[in-house]
Amino acid sequence: xxxxxxxxxxxxxxxxxxxxIAEKEDRKMAEVLADLVKYYKERNIKKNWEEILTVKxxxxxxxxxxxxxxIKEFRKDFKFRETKWD
Amino acid sequence: MxxxxxxxxxxxxxxxxxxxxxxxxxxxKNNSGNASISFMTYSESYxxxxxxxxxxxxxxxxxxxxxxxxxxxxxxxxxxxxLKYKYELKGIHFQIPDLIxxxxxxxxxxxLITKDKLFCEIEEIKTIIIE
Numbered sequence: 001x002x003x004x005x006x007x008x009x010x011x012x013x014x015x016x017x018x019x020x021i022a023e024k025e026d027r028k029m030a031e032v033l034a035d036l037v038k039y040y041k042e043r044n045i046k047k048n049w050e051e052i053l054t055v056k057x058x059x060x061x062x063x064x065x066x067x068x069x070x071i072k073e074f075r076k077d078f079k080f081r082e083t084k085w086d
Numbered sequence: 087m088x089x090x091x092x093x094x095x096x097x098x099x100x101x102x103x104x105x106x107x108x109x110x111x112x113x114x115k116n117n118s119g120n121a122s123i124s125f126m127t128y129s130e131s132y133x134x135x136x137x138x139x140x141x142x143x144x145x146x147x148x149x150x151x152x153x154x155x156x157x158x159x160x161x162x163x164x165x166x167x168x169l170k171y172k173y174e175l176k177g178i179h180f181q182i183p184d185l186i187x188x189x190x191x192x193x194x195x196x197x198l199i200t201k202d203k204l205f206c207e208i209e210e211i212k213t214i215i216i217e
Contacts, residue, residue, distance in 0.1 A: 042118075049114045052121050052152050057142055058102035067100070067134035071093060074133045078182045 087212070088119025090156065090196040092187055093127050095216060097134075098201070100146060106216050110199060113214060120154040122196055124187045128155045156190045165189035169208065178207050 022029045059067065091110075098106035114121070123131075128150065135146050166182075166189040173180060180188070184205070191198045191211040198205055198213045205213045 045118070045120055048152060049111075049121055052149060053099065053107050053111055055099060055102040055107070055149075057145055059097075059100045059146070060141070063140050064097060064101050066137075066139040068097060070134045070137065071097075071130045074130045075181060075183055 087117055088122055088194070088196045089114060089117055090122045090124060090187070090191050090194070090198050091127070091153070092124075092184075092198065092200040092202065092205075093130055093134075094201040095199050096123070096127065096131050096150070098216070100149070106201075109216050113197075113199065117197060119196075121152070122156050122194070123153040124156050124190045125158055126183045126186045126190075128153070130183065156194055156196075158186070158190070159193065161193045162186065162189050165192050165210075169210065173207065178204075180204065180208075 018029060018032065022032045025032065095106065095110070099110075131150055132147075135143055135150065140146060166185050169185050169188055169192075170180070170182075184202070187198065188205065188208050188211055190196070196211075198211055199216060200213060201216050203215055205211070206215065
């Protein structure tokens with residue numbers, strides 16, 4: 001038998017609506033809850049991508065050159081120091 | 087499969103290169119999961135942002151922090167060593183930061199989005215090149 005979990009503070013009307021939705025859809029309440037979580041998860045991922053890919057103030061050519069220069073410098077330092085074994 | 091973006095792509099986004107952004111939009115529609123970056127990409131991008139050369143440093147830092155940063159584990163170390171060993175035997179030399187990104191893509195089953203064609207040599211990961 002699966003573990004029983006508790007959600008505190010659920011409004012009676014909301015609970016009744018939730019139950020009715022599950023019945024209407026011929027699904028278990030746990031399944032409807034899983035769908036709800038999946039929906040919000042996907043929505044958040046979509047929102048996150050949108051936020052990342054919407055650039056209101058792009059780097060200027062000069063700024064981009066400077067950023068690229070600094071990243072190259074950062075990478076150069078990965079020529080690790082030679083270990084002295086003795 | 088989720089996506090992991092490398093630094094070349096992050097710079098294109100920051101420059102608002104529309105061709106790159108539109109390709110990534112299309113790819114992200116067909117692939118579930120967050121926009122991920124390796125801790126290595128986070129670190130080098132953060133280093134690039136540091137300093138007084140940016141007009142709006144906070145804005146660029148904010149976007150960098152929107153990515154899901156993939157952290158290193160023991161498996162990252164294992165994959166990194168195995169990739170370095172295998173490709174050096176083949177005569178292909180990668181920079182350590184690139185191998186870390188590839189090792190994390192492999193470990194987390196992520197598709198690597200990059201402009202660097204050399205990553206295509208790594209058979210263990212799926213790579214999409216943005217032209």
